[in-house]
Amino acid sequence: EVQLVESGGGLVQAGGSLRLSCAASGSSFDEYAIGWFRQAPGKEREGVSSIRSVDGNTWYADSLEGRFTISIDTAKDTVYLQMNELKPDDTAVYYCAFTYTSVQPHQPPPVNAYEYDYWGQGTQVAVSS
Numbered sequence: 001e002v003q004l005v006e007s008g009g010g011l012v013q014a015g016g017s018l019r020l021s022c023a024a025s026g027s028s029f030d031e032y033a034i035g036w037f038r039q040a041p042g043k044e045r046e047g048v049s050s051i052r053s054v055d056g057n058t059w060y061a062d063s064l065e066g067r068f069t070i071s072i073d074t075a076k077d078t079v080y081l082q083m084n085e086l087k088p089d090d091t092a093v094y095y096c097a098f099t100y101t102s103v104q105p106h107q108p109p110p111v112n113a114y115e116y117d118y119w120g121q122g123t124q125v126a127v128s129s
Helices: none
Strands: 003-007 010-013 018-025 032-039 046-052 058-060 068-073 078-083 092-100 123-128
Touching: 003 092, 018 032, 018 092, 018 123, 032 078, 046 068, 046 078, 058 068
Parallel strands: 010 123
Antiparallel strands: 003 018, 018 078, 032 046, 032 092, 046 058, 068 078, 092 123
């Protein structure tokens, strides 16, 4: 069983920054991917970014326009999402999710929610205008 703990959410003014963390625990991991998703009130959950542990390959939603950066510390099994130039439209509950992956490098990380098996509780991000 994999447990995920998110942290780093909060209230920030437009143009500000936040860094979210997602720490995975509960098992001895081989290779895996962690993705970030978000869900705003009244909207569907959407993928934000994801990363593979084996090679650090990443994926970003086009809508982010380069404002977010995902990174991984495999020694800590922790993924970070650095969010800069935040906008009110970024307001949502942010969830991280975990799935085991192939050990083969040079593959893109999973981007769809159904590809992930374990989910965190979520952390609220609120951006005021």
